[in-house]
Amino acid sequence: MRGNGRAGARWRMAALVAGACAAAQGGAAAAEGPSAPAAADAARRGAYLVNGMGCNDCHTPYKMGASGPEPDATRTLSGHPESLAMPPAPPLSGPWMATVAATMTAWAGPWGVSYTANLTPDSETGLGRWTEQQFVDTIRSGRHLGRGRQILPPMPWPAIRNMTDDDLKAIFAYLRTIPPIRNKVPDPLPPASAPAQ
Amino acid sequence: MAGEPPASLRETGLYADWTTKTVGRGNLPYAPQYPLWSDGAVKARWIHIPPGEFIDARDPDSWEFPVGTKLWKEFRIGGRRVETRYIERTPEGWQFAAYLWSEDEAAAPLAPERGARATAEVAPGLRHAVPSRYDCRVCHEGRPVPVLGFTALQLSPDRDRNAPHAERPDRDDVDLRRLVDRGLVRGLAPSLLRNPPRIPARTATERAALGYLYGNCAMCHNARGSLAELGFSLDSPAARRTGDADAVLTAVSRASHFTVPGASGRSERVRPGDPAASAVAVRMGSRRAALQMPPLGTQVVDEEAMRVVRRWIAEDLAERTPQRRASANREEAKR
Numbered sequence: 001m002r003g004n005g006r007a008g009a010r011w012r013m014a015a016l017v018a019g020a021c022a023a024a025q026g027g028a029a030a031a032e033g034p035s036a037p038a039a040a041d042a043a044r045r046g047a048y049l050v051n052g053m054g055c056n057d058c059h060t061p062y063k064m065g066a067s068g069p070e071p072d073a074t075r076t077l078s079g080h081p082e083s084l085a086m087p088p089a090p091p092l093s094g095p096w097m098a099t100v101a102a103t104m105t106a107w108a109g110p111w112g113v114s115y116t117a118n119l120t121p122d123s124e125t126g127l128g129r130w131t132e133q134q135f136v137d138t139i140r141s142g143r144h145l146g147r148g149r150q151i152l153p154p155m156p157w158p159a160i161r162n163m164t165d166d167d168l169k170a171i172f173a174y175l176r177t178i179p180p181i182r183n184k185v186p187d188p189l190p191p192a193s194a195p196a197q
Numbered sequence: 198m199a200g201e202p203p204a205s206l207r208e209t210g211l212y213a214d215w216t217t218k219t220v221g222r223g224n225l226p227y228a229p230q231y232p233l234w235s236d237g238a239v240k241a242r243w244i245h246i247p248p249g250e251f252i253d254a255r256d257p258d259s260w261e262f263p264v265g266t267k268l269w270k271e272f273r274i275g276g277r278r279v280e281t282r283y284i285e286r287t288p289e290g291w292q293f294a295a296y297l298w299s300e301d302e303a304a305a306p307l308a309p310e311r312g313a314r315a316t317a318e319v320a321p322g323l324r325h326a327v328p329s330r331y332d333c334r335v336c337h338e339g340r341p342v343p344v345l346g347f348t349a350l351q352l353s354p355d356r357d358r359n360a361p362h363a364e365r366p367d368r369d370d371v372d373l374r375r376l377v378d379r380g381l382v383r384g385l386a387p388s389l390l391r392n393p394p395r396i397p398a399r400t401a402t403e404r405a406a407l408g409y410l411y412g413n414c415a416m417c418h419n420a421r422g423s424l425a426e427l428g429f430s431l432d433s434p435a436a437r438r439t440g441d442a443d444a445v446l447t448a449v450s451r452a453s454h455f456t457v458p459g460a461s462g463r464s465e466r467v468r469p470g471d472p473a474a475s476a477v478a479v480r481m482g483s484r485r486a487a488l489q490m491p492p493l494g495t496q497v498v499d500e501e502a503m504r505v506v507r508r509w510i511a512e513d514l515a516e517r518t519p520q521r522r523a524s525a526n527r528e529e530a531k532r
Contacts, residue, residue: 112487129426137423140331145424147335147417149492187456188487 042166046174049167050077058116058154061103069102078126078181080105080115089113098154107154113189114152122180127172135172136165152188202294206281206305209296211243211269218302223248224269225371225381228364229351231412234499236319238272238279244347244371246381255384257349257394257435259341259421262286268344272325274317278302280327284337284344291343293333320497332493339417339424349373349385349435350411355393359405360412361502386436394435397442399513406509407433407442409502410477413491419443429466448477449514455480470515472507481506 050056060071061081075081081103089099089108098109105116118126127135130145137146142157144150151157160168203209213221220226224243232240246252247265254260264286272280278298285292296305297313312329319325337343352373357363366372373393376382396411398404410418410431417424419432420443429451430443448466453476457464460474472478480490482503489495 112485114487131423131426133423141335143335143492147339147424147492149487149489152487190485190487 042170042173043177046170059119061105077119078183079118079185082184111152112191115185118183118185119175120181121176122182125184132172136168206296227371228366229346230356231360231408236497238274241271243269251383253384254382279315279317295327336416339422345416350394353394355395357408359401360408396433402509403513406506472510
């Protein structure tokens with residue numbers, strides 16, 4: 001239990017680091033954005049926010065293209081590929097805090113291993129059954145479905161939670177319009193130092 | 198949205214005399230029969246209903262509290278006051294706050310909005326966590342009404358002596374009957390006084406297990422709140438005294454989205470006869486951040502409750518496996 005507490009403290013620190021990095025991203029978009037969008041424009045506004053804030057950087061798997069790593073357009077926003085089983089993360093020491101898969105969809109650090117979520121509207125493996133309110137609550141609270149487990153690094157929810165309700169709803173509206181992709185993202189793994197339970 | 202809570206516990210009106218910590222006469226003590234586990238903290242609770250006002254109990258599972266209602270819950274760890282949580286219904290809405298006691302108990306200022314760590318330890322090296330104000334809402338706003346421990350079932354005179362961490366009510370504690378007699382609860386169906394709320398269960402173990410799930414999980418896992426569409430309710434409606442409980446209907450032999458480590462076949466919320474393959478028991482028995490249930494408010498596994506829940510799954514449910522699984526399969530096939 002004691003070890004769990006220390007690990008928790010370490011990954012909360014990591015969350016702050018990730019959040020601070022993303023604050024610059026999100027802040028730029030918010031400052032530039034117009035006032036609350038009209039309902040009819042919500043999805044368009046959401047697309048603008050998703051693309052401008054870098055959501056694809058982690059939620060769309062990267063693949064090696066002719067000019068180097070590029071987002072896999074056949075898996076847009078579908079999270080860590082179910083088919084890609086990751087080997088154990090390499091041990092880190094000193095100032096090195098985290099490591100990331102080539103796909104940018106699996107991250108390992110003091111919090112354990114986190115896999116980026118499937119944001120497509122697939123009803124079984126994505127956000128298909130989510131409500132708009134659950135999405136907003138998730139970002140605001142940093143908890144799955146707004147009530148459950150903590151959202152792990154590097155998801156920059158501490159920055160994104162500062163966005164307006166209208167912007168968060170616009171993002172959700174856009175995510176309803178993208179093609180559903182069936183892809184069950186693995187559950188996160190605890191830190192190697194965590195107790196057995 | 199309600200405004201900023203009072204800056205100190207002293208200003209909330211709990212005590213008539215701060216120096217002696219004498220609770221005001223209008224603040225009524227109560228003890229829910231299925232207490233929330235908070236890492237072993239010893240609790241005391243009070244409610245204040247403004248004079249002339251009453252709780253509208255026409256909906257037995259969603260009581261309507263008048264503006265001006267206040268509730269306090271005091272946490273003692275190691276014999277001293279550590280934290281007091283506070284809920285008030287203001288004209289603008291419900292307000293949540295936590296007050297952190299100084300070690301000499303001379304002061305209890307408002308805790309930071311983001312939460313805090315007390316100096317008191319709930320286990321060696323593990324300090325009591327005071328929730329952030331948002332986390333208060335995470336638990337309390339998972340139902341239509343944010344008051345969780347003050348319900349018809351929790352205050353039923355037909356108390357469950359086998360409930361994990363059952364508290365013996367003090368002489369002055371109010372229960373359902375006293376509240377109705379004093380006119381503080383009105384509109385309650387007379388049948389709920391003739392036959393006070395009691396969880397339908399086939400055994401004492403099942404009753405205690407379902408009660409624990411009600412008191413510790415149903416604030417989120419219910420059929421009326423924001424997670425209703427999960428189809429996973431651990432709730433116990435006050436008026437239901439017969440038939441299967443929600444937990445039996447929606448958890449037993451039901452598929453789980455959570456992958457139970459090491460379990461063969463599909464993952465199930467509750468697998469009769471096998472606690473180790475039951476997502477509910479596995480997650481209750483974990484305190485890994487991404488796995489534990491409840492996901493907040495506790496850092497130490499409730500071993501007493503785990504024994505009850507595991508026994509319910511291993512023994513009580515095992516006897517009902519064939520018919521329960523067949524029924525669940527039929528219902529899932531229809532969906």
